Amino acid sequence: MDFRLKALTKSIWVFHVSAGSCNNCDIEILDCLTPRFDVERFGIQLVGSVRHADALLVTGAMNKKSIPRLKKIYEQAPKPCVVVACGICAVSQNMFRYSYNVGEPLDKIIPVDVYIPGCPPKPEAIIAGIVKLVKKIRGK
Amino acid sequence: MDIRDKIKEKLGSKITGWHEHSSRRVYLNVSRQDIFGVAEFLFKQAALRFSTASATQIPSGFEIVYHFSHDASGTMYSVRVLLEGAEPPAVDSITPVCSAAEWIEREMWEMMGVNFKNHPNLKRLLLAEDWPDGNYPLRKKED
Amino acid sequence: MSHKVIIPIGPYHPLQEEPEFFQLYVEGEKVVDIDIIIGYNHRGIEKLSESKHFDQVAFLVERICGICSSSHPYAYVLAVEDILGGEAAVVPERAVYIRTVVDELQRIHSHLLWLGLAGHFIGYNTVWMWAWKYREPVLDLFEMVTGNRNNYAMLKVGGVRRDIKDEDIPVIKKTLDELVPAVKMFEGAVIDDPVIRARLEGVGILTREQAIDYSVVGPTARASGLDMDVRRDDPYGAYSRLDWNIIVEKTGDIFAKTVIRIREMQESIRIIRQCLDKLPPGAIDADVKDIPPGEGIGRVEAPRGECFHYIKSDGTNRPVRHKIRAPSYMNVASNKVAVIGGTISDATITLAAVDPCYCCTERVAVMRRDTGAKVMNGWDLIKLSQEKTARLKEEVNNGRIDRG
Numbered sequence: 001m002d003f004r005l006k007a008l009t010k011s012i013w014v015f016h017v018s019a020g021s022c023n024n025c026d027i028e029i030l031d032c033l034t035p036r037f038d039v040e041r042f043g044i045q046l047v048g049s050v051r052h053a054d055a056l057l058v059t060g061a062m063n064k065k066s067i068p069r070l071k072k073i074y075e076q077a078p079k080p081c082v083v084v085a086c087g088i089c090a091v092s093q094n095m096f097r098y099s100y101n102v103g104e105p106l107d108k109i110i111p112v113d114v115y116i117p118g119c120p121p122k123p124e125a126i127i128a129g130i131v132k133l134v135k136k137i138r139g140k
Numbered sequence: 141m142d143i144r145d146k147i148k149e150k151l152g153s154k155i156t157g158w159h160e161h162s163s164r165r166v167y168l169n170v171s172r173q174d175i176f177g178v179a180e181f182l183f184k185q186a187a188l189r190f191s192t193a194s195a196t197q198i199p200s201g202f203e204i205v206y207h208f209s210h211d212a213s214g215t216m217y218s219v220r221v222l223l224e225g226a227e228p229p230a231v232d233s234i235t236p237v238c239s240a241a242e243w244i245e246r247e248m249w250e251m252m253g254v255n256f257k258n259h260p261n262l263k264r265l266l267l268a269e270d271w272p273d274g275n276y277p278l279r280k281k282e283d
Numbered sequence: 284m285s286h287k288v289i290i291p292i293g294p295y296h297p298l299q300e301e302p303e304f305f306q307l308y309v310e311g312e313k314v315v316d317i318d319i320i321i322g323y324n325h326r327g328i329e330k331l332s333e334s335k336h337f338d339q340v341a342f343l344v345e346r347i348c349g350i351c352s353s354s355h356p357y358a359y360v361l362a363v364e365d366i367l368g369g370e371a372a373v374v375p376e377r378a379v380y381i382r383t384v385v386d387e388l389q390r391i392h393s394h395l396l397w398l399g400l401a402g403h404f405i406g407y408n409t410v411w412m413w414a415w416k417y418r419e420p421v422l423d424l425f426e427m428v429t430g431n432r433n434n435y436a437m438l439k440v441g442g443v444r445r446d447i448k449d450e451d452i453p454v455i456k457k458t459l460d461e462l463v464p465a466v467k468m469f470e471g472a473v474i475d476d477p478v479i480r481a482r483l484e485g486v487g488i489l490t491r492e493q494a495i496d497y498s499v500v501g502p503t504a505r506a507s508g509l510d511m512d513v514r515r516d517d518p519y520g521a522y523s524r525l526d527w528n529i530i531v532e533k534t535g536d537i538f539a540k541t542v543i544r545i546r547e548m549q550e551s552i553r554i555i556r557q558c559l560d561k562l563p564p565g566a567i568d569a570d571v572k573d574i575p576p577g578e579g580i581g582r583v584e585a586p587r588g589e590c591f592h593y594i595k596s597d598g599t600n601r602p603v604r605h606k607i608r609a610p611s612y613m614n615v616a617s618n619k620v621a622v623i624g625g626t627i628s629d630a631t632i633t634l635a636a637v638d639p640c641y642c643c644t645e646r647v648a649v650m651r652r653d654t655g656a657k658v659m660n661g662w663d664l665i666k667l668s669q670e671k672t673a674r675l676k677e678e679v680n681n682g683r684i685d686r687g
Contacts, residue, residue, distance in 0.1 A: 020324045024349025024433045027396065034415040065268040065322045095343055098334075099327035100277045101267065120349065120433055162369060164517055165580060189511070190498040191582075192613075194593050194606035207580065207593065214517030216580050240498030243616055244608070251329075266322040278330055 011043025012130070015053035015077065019070045020063025020102065024120035025087035029057060037123045044130065055082045055133075058112075061089035061096040062103045074110045082133060084114040086126060091115045143210050147186060147217065154178055157220075164215045167205075172231045175206070175221050179234040179241075182208050188217060190240040195248040197279055200224040202254060204231065206241075223254065233259035251278040312626045317619055332605035337363060337574055340602065341438055344592075347607065349433050350396060353389045354585035355607070356438040357382060358592040361519055361581025363440045363574060366596055370519055375566040378442040380558045383520035384455075385429070385437050386583065387551040387558075391462070392421040393586035394544040397638045398469060401541065404632045405482050406669030410472065417465045420458045427451055442568030452559050459552050466552070470545045481675045483538035487633030489621045490535055497617035500610045501588020502547070503637045505531045506539035513584040520583075525557045537636040544638075574600070585610050587638050611639045628671040 018026050032039045033046065047053055050073050060066065074083070085106050088094045096102045106112055116129035141149070144166070148155065154177070157169030170178050182188045188208035195204045201224035208217045223229040233256035235242045245256040246265040253276040256262055264271065308316040328347055332340050344355040364373045371379075395418040402410025422432040428447055429435035437443050447455075473479050489499065494507035504511055512529045514522040530546040532539035576598040582591045588610030595604040614637040622633050 018324070020326055022324075022346045022349045024346075024352070027349060028433070031415065031419075034419070035412055036416065036419050060324070061326055063322075063324055063326060065325070069323075095346070096326045096328075096331065099331050101325050101327040119346070122432060161577075161579075162365070165365065167578075187495075189495075191589065191591050192593075192606065192608035194604065196595060196604040205593070207591070209517075209589075211511045211516045214513075214515075216517075216582075218580070238498075239496045240613060240616070243612065264322075266325040268322065277327060 011045070012054050012134070013045050013047045013052050014055045014057050015047055015050045015073070016057045016059070017050075017070055017073055019058060019060035019066035019090075019106070020096075021060035021087065021089055025059040025089070025118075028120045028123050029059070029086060029126060032123045032126055037127065039127060039130075050077045053077050053081060055084060055130075056110075057084045057086050058090050058106055058110075059087050061093045061099075062106055062109065064101050064103045067103050067109060071109065082113040082137075083110055084116065084129065084133065085112045086116045086129070087121060088117045088119045091117050094119065143186065143213060143215075147182070150181055150185070151178060164213070165218070166215060167218045167220060169220045169222070172221050172223060175219070176232040176234060176237070178219060179206060180237040182217065182219070183234075183238045186210075190238050191216070193241065193244050193248065195252040195254055195278070197252065198222075202229045202252060204248065204254065206234070228253060228255055230255035230257055232257050233262075235259055235261075250276070252276055253279065307622070307627065307630055309627055312628075314622050314625055314627060314630055317622050319615070319619065321615075329605050329607055332602055334601065336600040337440055337602065340605065341440070342436060344607065345434055345436065348609065350393050351389065351585040351587065351590065351609075352434050353382075353385050353437060354583050354590045355592070355609070357386060357519075358581045358583045358585075358590045359594070359605075359607075360438050360440045361583065362579040362592040362594040363581070363596070365579030365581055366574060366577040366594065367571065367579075373569050373571065374442055375569060376563045377446075377565045378567040378569075380521050380562050381443045381447055381567060382438065383522065383525075384447065384555050384558045385425075385435060385443075386520065387554045388421055388424060390551045390586045391548050392418050392425075393638075394548050395421070397544060397586075397635075398541075401537075401632065401635060404635055404665055404668050405479070406672040407479075410469075413465075414469065417462060420461065424455055424458055427454060439568065440574070441571035442566070444568075446567050447559075447562065452562075455559060456556065459555060463549075463552060466545060466548050470542075470549075473541055473545060477679045478672060478676045480538060481679060482672050483536065483541060483632070484534070485536050485538075486629050487537045487621050487625060487636050488535045489617055493617065493620045494535070497613060497620070499588070499614045499617045499637070501585070501614065501638075502540050502543040503588060503614045503617065505529070505543055507535035508533045511589075513582050513589050517582060519581075521558055521561070522554070524561070525554055527554050527557075537632055540636050540638075574598070587611055588614060611637065615639045626671075628667040631665050631668045 016029055056077055085091045090106050093102060093105050114129050114133045116126055118125050154170050154174045155168050159167045183190055188210050191207040191209045193204055193206045195202055204221045206219040221231060223231060233245055235245055243265055245259055246262060248254050249256055249262055250264050250267055307314045328343060331343060335343055341356045341359060344359045345352050347355045361370055364370045367373050395414045399411040399414035425435060426432050428451055429437050429445060489507050491508045494504050494509055510531050515529060527550050530543045532543055574596045576596055578595045580593050582589050590610055591608040593606040594602050597603045618634055622630055625633055
């Protein structure tokens with residue numbers, strides 16, 4: 001198991017990207033920062049630049065205009081970078097799959113490590129997904 | 141004078157059809173040559189609010205419905221313009237008198253392929269720059 | 284020779300959840316031009332609607348925007364009910380009241396959300412945390428009544444899908460009772476704080492004429508003196524039977540928009556209480572089977588303003604045409620005039636002041652031809668905004684600004 005990836009699990013800096021979302025997932029992600037859930041006490045922090053990110057939290061159904069930017073952001077993320085598909089749109093495009101303005105599903109564009117379904121997933125579900133990821137990386 | 145009567149009086153023969161679906165839903169037809177003047181009257185003199193416009197493909201061509209709201213009475217005055225006949229469909233832009241229409245005309249252009257003459261900024265609004273020309277997503281597909 | 288600098292805001296700023304793309308053109312500290320580019324969330328919903336049947340469309344439009352999750356379905360079902368003769372003719376009374384309760388709860392959660400974000404943008408992170416903390420019990424109410432914190436799946440043509448149970452009512456009332464002092468606290472915190480007043484008064488002004496020319500709606504319009512509210516003007520729901528006020532301000536600045544949203548929350552609490560007291564017994568669904576050919580318009584006062592849906596039906600079970608116009612589509616366009624002339628430290632809060640529901644509108648991006656060199660991201664711009672507040676705080680404390 002990659003040493004750097006294991007080190008990640010001490011505190012995770014997360015960069016959030018929306019590629020065509022309705023916003024619900026994005027707000028539930030922000031909700032994780034608020035007092036009731038307060039993920040910052042676990043060292044999970046949203047960062048303002050992808051260059052500081054350990055994890056990419058992606059929402060959205062993969063709107064065509066957003067895909068090139070998403071790819072660029074993934075390229076700029078320092079590796080190793082885990083990708084979390086948050087919400088059923090990011091997981092499998094939800095009811096937008098056959099829209100003219102929606103491209104391929106996220107996991108055909110960049111590799112995805114964690115899938116968190118839900119529309120939107122509750123903050124508890126998002127946190128549970130991140131915890132599963134952390135446990136997996138630690139080899140538990 | 142009631143706004144309804146005022147509209148009927150001032151627009152006169154420009155109104156080629158008038159249908160009151162209910163007390164707060166009025167649909168009026170005008171021809172494409174008259175829409176600029178009609179929109180100017182409704183927006184500026186009658187001081188209606190421009191809510192939005194909707195373009196629909198119909199068997200004979202296209203129709204654009206401009207939805208104006210008379211907030212004081214809660215009535216929608218929806219002005220229908222038929223664009224029938226040869227392609228490409230085109231009509232005067234009402235943006236010069238109504239800044240609120242700028243975006244929706246751009247959207248109708250890129251989604252339906254209706255040309256808005258004299259629009260100050262007719263370029264893509266929603267679709268990516270590399271969206272293929274001539275591909276209008278809201279049109280019905282030819283079989 | 285003026286030095287033009289491009290400052291992009293977005294598209295992926297972490298605290299503005301939606302990707303928007305703003306590029307401002309500045310000369311020195313002043314914004315001289317702004318270009319708006321949207322499209323990053325366009326998912327082709329109007330087209331998708333044509334392939335769904337009328338019952339499915341409600342689920343689809345719910346996901347236009349997560350924050351106004353009941354406004355879009357409500358406007359949609361009103362449009363279809365318009366074809367059938369109108370909500371009052373079709374929908375059972377109990378369902379009308381339930382719709383009103385859900386819509387007003389949504390207004391409260393949406394305004395609290397905005398208050399939190401606005402607080403963050405001007406450097407009051409405690410406002411953010413407190414506003415979102417008080418938002419949670421409202422989301423709990425949604426979960427209790429509808430089954431989900433967001434995306435309620437409550438509305439259908441002819442009624443609602445779920446009832447408010449008798450045992451839910453005291454729980455809702457208790458949460459509202461606890462919200463009242465919280466909103467009062469926010470009201471005091473904003474209106475009585477000289478730093479916030481200095482920060483927001485006179486900033487990002489949209490004049491009455493500009494508001495009319497851009498046909499803005501909602502609090503954005505009411506802040507500029509335009510007395511409009513779909514709940515009163517084109518009544519739907521139970522509003523015409525309840526006692527409530529429309530809040531209008533005259534200055535057109537961000538302070539006015541803030542005051543309006545806070546006071547609207549107080550009105551929403553009053554409205555919900557009245558609905559719960561007056562909730563009539565009976566059916567919650569008219570069990571509509573067929574939609575005849577015709578066209579209908581439905582509109583509701585979403586937290587951001589008039590949400591407009593137009594439906595054309597040909598008698599089959601799918602819409603022929605579904606036109607959706609979210610309130611932010613009109614309001615965000617007005618940023619073109621509201622931001623120009625202001626400073627870059629005010630840009631973020633001005634852009635946010637219309638409470639852009641980006642998913643509804645499709646991301647506004649302000650753009651123009653390339654000129655300058657220096658590039659700052661949204662994070663930096665927010666910092667600028669927060670720094671301005673810190674400076675003002677000092678000036679107020681030193682008595683250099685009198686805000687008595």
